[in-house]
Amino acid sequence: MTYEVRTATAGDATVPTQRIAVAERDAEIIGFASSGPPLDESDRATGAGRQLYTLYVLAEHHGTGIGQQLLDAVVTDEDDTVRWVAKRNPRAQAFYRRNGFRFDGTVKPDDRVPTFLEARMVRIAE
Template identity: 50%
Template structure:
């Protein structure tokens, strides 16, 4: 499979919002209420990616995967949001059509590589969990629920 990794640019904001939303639908539709994917949710993704692309923090790592001119994946990492000094993988999403192609691993390597780090993964996301276990992460016993989506329990993994 032929793909390119690159930094996201302002021209990518709409495509990133769409991609992020589509990946959530593919990964979490079974955990979310049917009315979760609203126009407001998509707009919040546009605003999020506008902020992330414009953020000049040198510790923030943003990468997108492009295939045949279309964005198919994204990865985002930076300082831990839990107050710890280690690196945190915030997001790693790939369209289902690109699973198993090596793009997800390339995205992961681009933002985290072999560095120690932490991440949160949905308990009911076995594909992602298996990926992170293969990359040396292990559960540490911590869990949390998003107040907006309390049925989605996330488990912390460390490496």
């Protein structure tokens, strides 16, 4: 299978603040990711200068490496990064752990669905 990941940035031309990547196969979007500055003061207080806002790959493309390509397109190894992940999503948690993210003990309800809990993971560049 052939996949293509396209990226874009938004913000000041010298300091792009938002990174967006889209994965396509046969002209269909099969995944996307986005990152930018941390949205909450508490997330900035972790020392992270970047937040992974979204990373989604269609289920039929899980395990193909597309998620890794998307993550690499929007977050560099030099970026201290924060990511909120669903408490009930062990697959995503394992993916982020493989990429150096660790839980910091912070849990909160989702703003839109209060019964849906998210846990904060942080990756500090080394």
